Amino acid sequence: MPGATANIVVGNVDAPMSNRYVVDFHNMAKGAVLGNTSSGQGAAFNGERIYCALVTKKTGTGSKPHFHPDETFNYLLEGSLKVDMDGGEFVVPTGSLLHIPANMVHTAVATDDGDATYLVWRDRANEKRGMPTITEV
Numbered sequence: 001m002p003g004a005t006a007n008i009v010v011g012n013v014d015a016p017m018s019n020r021y022v023v024d025f026h027n028m029a030k031g032a033v034l035g036n037t038s039s040g041q042g043a044a045f046n047g048e049r050i051y052c053a054l055v056t057k058k059t060g061t062g063s064k065p066h067f068h069p070d071e072t073f074n075y076l077l078e079g080s081l082k083v084d085m086d087g088g089e090f091v092v093p094t095g096s097l098l099h100i101p102a103n104m105v106h107t108a109v110a111t112d113d114g115d116a117t118y119l120v121w122r123d124r125a126n127e128k129r130g131m132p133t134i135t136e137v
Helices: none
Strands: 042-048 049-055 072-079 081-085 088-092 097-100 108-112 116-123
Touching: 049 108, 081 097
Parallel strands: none
Antiparallel strands: 042 049, 049 116, 072 097, 072 116, 081 088, 081 108
C-alpha cells in the first residue's frame, strides 16, 4: 500500500522487502506478557493499532481477574483454557477463538490437561488514549 509504514522490522532496513515485515516470535526474547497479573510467558509486539503476542501458560496456571480497555481475541493453538467471564465458567479448546469484549473482567487458566499456547490480538485504541492496557480487579 502506498504510504504504509511498519512499526516492527525484523532484520535490518536493507533486508529484502519480504523479510522487513516478518515478526519471528520463536526467536524473539520471551517474558511475562501481563506482568504479575498472569503466568503467561511469550513474545509480543505492538503494531500501530493492534497488539499481538504468542503466549504459553503452564498447566494449571493463569491470570488473576482483570480487564483490558480494548477488545481482545485469543486463538488456541495447543491445549485449552478454563475461562471465567461474564458470570460463567467455560473451556476454550484447541482451534477455538475466545472473544473478550472491552472492559470485560476475566480469568484464563491452562487446564490440567497440559500447557496452553495461543495467539493474542488486542485493539490499542484506548491504550493510545493513555488508558492502562490491563487493570486487575
